[in-house]
Structures are given as structure tokens and as C-alpha cells.
Amino acid sequence: MDLIALLKSQFLCHLIFCYVFIASGLIINTLQLFTLLLWPINKQLFRKINCRLSYCISSQLVMLLEWWSGSECIIHTDPRAYPKYGKENAIVVLNHKFEIDFLCGWSLAERFGVLGGSKVLAKKELAYVPIIGWMWYFTEMVFCTRKWEQDRKTVSESLLHLRDYPEKYFFLIHCEGTRFTEKKHQISMQVAQAKGLPSLKHHLLPRTKGFAITVRSLRNVVSAVYDCTLNFRNNENPTLLGVLNGKKYHADLYVRRIPLGEVPEDEDRCAAWLHKLYQEKDALQEEYSRTGTFPGTPMVPPRRPWTLVNWLFWASLLLYPFFRFLVNVVRSGSSLTLASFVLVFFMGEYGASGAWAGAGGASRKGQGGAGGTSPSVRTRPGCRSRRWTGRSSSRAQKPQPGGLPPGRPLPVRMHPLRLQAPPGTLISKKTISWVLAGANQGSLLFKVGPGLFGEVSVGTSPRLPPALGGDVG
Template identity: 20%
Template sequence: MAFLRYVRIVARTTFAVVNNLYCIPAYVVWMMALRLVRPLFAPLYWKIEGLMYHWLLAMVSMWAWTAGYEIIETGDEPAACNGRRTLVLANHQSTADVPMLMAAWNPRPGILPNLMWIMDRVFKFTNFGIVSVLHEDFFIQAGKSKREQSLEDLRQHIHKWYIPLARQFIVLFPEGGFLHKRREVSQRFAEKNNLPKLEYVSLPRAGAMKVIMEEVGPHRDQGASTSKENSKKDNNFNQSNAKLIVESNVGESIEWVLDVTIAYPDRIPLHLQDVVCGIRPACATHLHYRLYPSTEVPADTEGMTQWLYDRFVEKDQMLEEFYRTGKFPTKGSGPHLTRVVRQDNLKYLILHIFFIASTYIQFTMARAIFNYFW
């Protein structure tokens, strides 16, 4: 049995490498080719890009699905966010968090093509980094010395891409790092500042959320702290690049805050190598959703920070109960979601055929061009 398990791990790893080789370059080549006509057909370009971006993320969801890593969604129904600008807040435990979110949202229409990830800059230099660059996700730099500049870059990025492209979902991990790296620092900070010492999450940082809510929140006209000079610059940018705006019914400001609590079995998080190689035995990951109208978030810095702290204190309490009982606590009397995420194997097959065919066509065209000139 041990031998077969190692064979399976090697086979899955080999498949993942090959899968990357015929999917990511195909996406990049098509997008780079279409960039030549983007100035003339910007809405069509971004529609195609969003679709192909979703297809690539579907490949990642397939890795988790075929490894037997089931996802169970509970809590509020996130479908209420469809067609609305939404800030997604999630706790951060491991490198598997993003793939599991991709897998959970893959069957839900309209989410993956229309989201913007806020991720550590290190991710930019991975195999998937070029995809995120072309999709205009945002890479934030860690460290005190770069924090202020990163937040200002985020402010500009929102006006340059998030708003004009009518993106709906913006995904943020407010803890600023993995739990095992942040817990001890968080607890020392909590003790020093008379804040709750959290065990299952760490105290969040409110800087990025503050920027987002200032620029596209419901109180942005009241609480925005950008200077008149920056505002004028942003307005001039948007006017000169109006052709980049994708027509959509999405509102002008964020209407919902979707709070996602990720819980792994036995407090042991999955990791990217598990998702890719299937190292860990099959198990279920739980995603618990809570929806808040964005108008509930205070506009002032102190109030917003306290609101965010309260959410993570609740997360800590919910995770404590989950690890003790196997269930998340219910809240309120409204309808609550309990759903096992199911993937579409036929869709996976069609996507494999598309990317393999794309790779073949692109290789044939490249060889023909090479032979013509040389």
C-alpha cells in the first residue's frame, strides 16, 4: 500500500507539472496576442481574459477535487453578493487557503472571472505569477519599511484597474501572513495593548481594508483621506482611460463584506504540496460564510479597526467551537447554507482539451513562423 501511495504521489506531481506546461503558457500567449487589439476592443479583451482566468483557476480546483479534499460550505449564502462589489475577508493558515477558495468558488458563476486577489509580492515570482500580473491582481509588499508605499500603490491600483474593469470581488487576508508565523507576534501585541489573545487566528491589520473602504466603500465621500492632488490625479486617469471600463451592472461602491472562516480537520491545515501531490489522505475543509452590509463598517480609522478586530475575535470563538464540536455556531434566524461543493468532471475534460489544443496550435504557428524566417 505504501508503494502504491508513493506511485500515486509521483503520478500526481508529474501530471501537475505537465498540466502547468500546457495551461499557463497557452493562457499567456493568447492574452499577449490579444493585447495587440486591446486598445480597440478593451471590453471584449477583458471578457475573454476573465473567462480564461476562470478556466486556469478551475485547473487548480481540479487538483484539490481529484485528491479527495472535499469542501463544505456553511453559514450565510454568498449568492447574495452576485453582481455586487464585495470585500472578502479570510483567515490565513497555509498555502492551501487560496487553492481551496478557488475550488469552492469554481462552480459558482461570476465569481472567479470578476475578482481581484491581494497577495504577497513573493507570489509574483511563482509559476502562476504571470497569470496574476495579466489579470491585474495586486501584489503587496510585507515589512514596515514598505507598508505605507504598498498601501498607496493599492490605492492607485484600485483606481487604475479594480474600478475601470468593474471587478466585483476583492479578496484580502487581513492577518498579513500565515497563522503559524503570526500567532506569537499577535499575542505579544495583544498583551501589550490590552487586546484579546487569539489562538486560532491572529489579530488583523486594518491598513489595506481602510484603503479599500476609503476608495470604494459606502462612506468614501465622508472618510476618504486622499489628498486633493491625488484625487485629481485619479480622476484624470479615469477620464483618460474611460475606454478600459467594462460595461457592467455592478455598483459604484462595495455593498457587502463577505467574512470567510477557513477550518481544516484536526487543526492541521492542508498545504499546496498536498493539493498538488495528494500527500495527505482525503479530508474535508470547511468554509463558514458571514455576510455584512458594508454600511455596518465604520468610516473612521479607529471604528473600522475595532470592527475588524471584532470579526477576528468571533472567528477565534467560532473556530474553537468548530474544533471542539465539529460544527460552526449558527447566528440569527435566517436561512443558513450547508453545502458540499461538487465539481463538474465534464467541464474539466473540456478545459483540458481546450488548453492542449491551444498549446498544439500555438506550437505549430511558432514553428511555421520560425521556419519562414530561418
């Protein structure tokens, strides 16, 4: 880890980002509340102001992706369609497999200058979340309950209100409805089989009603559907925590422009069209898994400086009172206050270090290494030594935390774990299983109780052995 990467993983940097985001977000939400006075007077002015206020919030997250982590996104598309991006309203259909795919969608909108006005079809509960949810409310996002009888009217009315929206926008839809997981995929494919639909390998079955009503309500206002398929190189599994820690990701985004006139108006035909689209998206993902690239001409839209300028403005405005508060805490001389402050700081620093290890080691596939390597346990003097053995256990083994069966490799990189236990404590295989499963989640320290430390080195792909020596608790 070089010096810059070490700096980016520090808790103080994360604290600054969170403070600036929360403080500026609440200030902007308050300003948005006052803009409601403009709604009955000049609705279009209200919308334009809120587009810019919304940009001040959402661009901070895009700044983390583009400037702090330095992540790259290459767009694979038709050069003839490229000049139209950002110059027209569009419905963006994006796969929902990664933790930061929405952030990549925001980055796409930012690079083409439409981030402030962009829309999304979101769950109604999010409207009550401070900062992001409130921002969405003031920018007229479309909220749904996922109960079609209720959504049929409310979603349609919300979409019709956007027909005279004064700013260009991308309307982002995750037609799968929820993020891809293996369990959800199995259930989704059972539904597909029951409906006589082709199985998908890399996607969930799309939900067609929300897409159909969006197309119908925005026809003649939206010019095209952008079929967007996202993947990451080298089997990267990007996370928000990794972005916050400055981890650089390498994304490939396939974008295909489909004129809205090619999308059927009839709901049943529109549903069949969407199912066919997802079969094509699935074939694209399969090709990417084989070749490591998407078809089309690779292009990199220029990174705009305004996300960084916006964050620097809010940081310069808000950090002075923040550091002044810290100085006053130090000057107060209160032992309890200072001790509390130091405790919180070191707990945060410790958590950030563990998170860095977890984020750095995460991947969709195990990273190289000997899959059968057993971890070794070393203890300091005074603590009874325990070693892994290859003996099988006659007792039934319980599944590991996280749903992994015993003996399944845990995809983590080499990093130390500390096991703390009183001298003479018997270390059970359940305890060790917990420690190793915790390693996959970035946990670096597990405490059984007061006592001496034992150290466990976890290999690139450790397997949980059936038993732990002769003294198994």
C-alpha cells in the same frame, strides 16, 4: 492504500500534471501578452478576454482539489444570504492558517462562477513569477510592498481601477498578512498586548490599513464583506503535496455576509471593526475545536464540470507532443540519454513515494498510539547492531531539526526508514535524530555512506531517547 490511491501517488501522474500546467500556463501568458494590443482600443474587451484566459490557469489547481483529490467543502451560512453569493462583488476576509486555504478560496469562487475575475491583495514580488504571477498582472491584481508609505498611493490607485470592472469578482484578503505559525503567533500577541488589544488564540493580529483602504476604494461597487472562517475535520493538516497525491480532505467553511454599509468609513473605526471581527472569528474557531462544526445551515454548492473540461482540453492538446518526445528518446538508442531519462524517472518516483508517506502522516496533532514507544533498529548480517536504551545521557542534548526539543514526540505514522552505513560504523544519536526528524518530512532513506542497510521502524509518536546504547559516537 488501494489501487486508485497508489495510482495517484505515482510520479508519472505528477509529471503529467506539472507538464500540462507549465506548458499551458506559458502558452496562456503569451496570449495575454498579445491582448495588450486591445487595451488602448477596448479596455473592457481586454478584461473579459483575460478573465477567461486566467480561468484556464487557476481552474487547473481547483481541478486538482475538487476532482483529483476529491476534497469536500461544506459551507455553513445563512440560507437567506446564500442566493446572493456569486451575484455580487464582495470582499472575502479569510483566515490564513493552512497551506491550501487560498485554494479553498478559489474553489469557493469557482463554485459560484466568479473564479476568472476574482482578485487578491498580493505581495509585489509575486508579479514576477511566471504563469501565476504574470496571470495576476494581466488580470489587474492589486500588489503591495507591505511598506505603507509606498502602498498608500499605489494600492489605492489599483483598487480605483477596479470600480468599472465588467465581471463579478471576489476580492480575497488575508488580513493576517502571513500564514499562522506558533512563532508568528507569539510575536503577534506581544504586539496585541502592547497595543492593549485582546489576545487571539487561533489567529494573528489583523493588519487593518490594507482592509480599510480596500473598503474605502471599493465602496458602492462592492456590496458586502464575506467573513469566511476555514477549518478541517479530524485535525487534518492539508498540503499542496497531499492534494497532488490525491489525498482527500474534508473542509468546513463558515461564511457570513455583512453588508458593506455596516463597515465604518473612518479608518480608525474601520480598524476597530476589523479587530472585533477577528475576535468573533477566534471564538468560532474555538467552538469548532470543541464541537467539530460551525454554526449556520450546512450547504454544499454544486461542483461545476468546467475545471475538469478545461484540464482535459489542455491535456489532450499537449500530451501528444510530450509522449511523442518520449518515444523519440527511446528510439534514439543513445545509452547516455536513456540512462539519464531512467535515472530522472526513478529519482522522481522515489521522491514521490517519500512525499506520499510524509503527506499521509502529517497532522496538527499526533495521531494516536503510544507516545513513549521507542523505535527498534534491525541490521542485516555484517552490520553492527545498535539498540535504543532508556539510559539518560550526561551530555547536553541539542534540539532536533525543525525546532523540536529532545524527547518531544514526532507526529508521523508508521512507515519504514532505511539507515545505510559501512560495517562497524558507530551510529550517533545526532545521526538518528536526523533520520527521525527527516521521517516527519517524508524522508524514507538516509545514507551515511556505502555499506549494508539497517532498518528503523518509526512508531506513531516516537520519542528521541537520550542515548543510543553503549557505543554512542
